[in-house]
Amino acid sequence: MAEFIMPSLGADMTSGTLIEWQKSVGDLVARGEIIAEVDTDKGVIEVEVFTDGVIEKLLIEEGDEVPVGTVLAIIREDGSEPNQPAEETVSETAESKSDIRQSAKDGQRVHASPVARKLANKLGVDLTDVNGSGPNGRIQREDVERTAEKPQTKSERPLAQKTATKDKNKRMRRAIASAMARSKREIPHYYLETTIDLGKALTWLEKENTGRSIKNRILYNVLLLKAVAIALKDFPELNATWENEKLNIKQKINIGIAISLRQGGLISPAILEADRQPLPDLMRGLRELVKRTRSGSLKSSELADSTITVTNLGEQGVETVFGVIYPPQVALIGFGKVYEGVTVRNGKMALSFKINATLAADHRATDGHRGGLFLAAIDRLLQEPEKL
């Protein structure tokens, strides 16, 4: 038997609320399949299962908030004997605790289906403003949709929706504050900076893109990501976490990408095994990841498995980024804007495109010497873009 637990989706997560089970007792599940949706400070996350088998028991009800590590379900792994009788622990027919929740607004109780709750969360609809059309006034998915569709201009956006967004932002701000304060409190950061000549890389990319359709266009950010991923192979101590006073080097290179959200806040989901992906796949993956991050449909593995973070603030006009490491990771790479600068080669001056790359690293895990070599390796890789 395997336990399916509330995952930790980052150093800042202490608990999560089970929004919806996507599987029932007796259902077959395969490794990587989404079986639940969990509400966290970072939004609603789809949680994957990491074993093949059959759902034996669902232990937590939809709507329950439980600490990270709580067993949510029992999965009978392939080959093991079932417990008899396999029974539904969580009733799907009876009105569950999640159905009736105390509204923060004037003490009224809100009856809503889990799907309606999820949708309301996504659309920023306050359930106390929705008229339920189900049995006993229970709010259904359609009721939320109807409320969300009510014609309104931006200036007429209801107060409830603004409040819901504000609350979400507050929760996310708190989560970021907690992780960043921990980082600065616990991690002895050191910072290194280097300027990389991007001329060759951008010229190569321009040529490469002329043979592609718009849909398959590659952005320069992907070259930076790939260079970081490949460089990490020779510097595994930077692709690691620091936990229980020791360095844990990670086998897979899963690069967390700092993505700003439109409503404020920041999430760093990971591109898994970035070093193994060809540039077009990496581009597709990045596009998809940004889209899903901003629409609030990330998978748990993308949040839990990043081994290092890359942040690019160049488009905001920033020249150099001095990042704060996301614990328990031990390094963060920052890129600034691409600018035109003078390069001196063989005694001659020429204009070229450049970018400032920085490394913020944990001094418990590495020293500046290795960090410097790592930045030099990224630079070297970007001088041969065709090999990325």
Next chain:
Amino acid sequence: MTDKELKNRVLSILGEIAPEADLDSLRSDLDFREQIDIDSMDYLNFVIALDEEFQADIPETEYTRFTSLDSCIDQLKRLLAKSE
């Protein structure tokens, strides 16, 4: 398709990419990337969405020409006329 219809459809695509943006106050002759929060990934998604919505078959060489509402309308009119 009239300029107004084109503009409305372009604005609708932009609104999906930047739902928080106040598109009513957008100046049509200026680069919208400097007026609302649009990064390179958003811009790429915007051009891809234009390509799909209008079946315009936008050539890669014209990728950077869709940066203002006016330039979008001009470019789309030209591409649509060419495909007729």
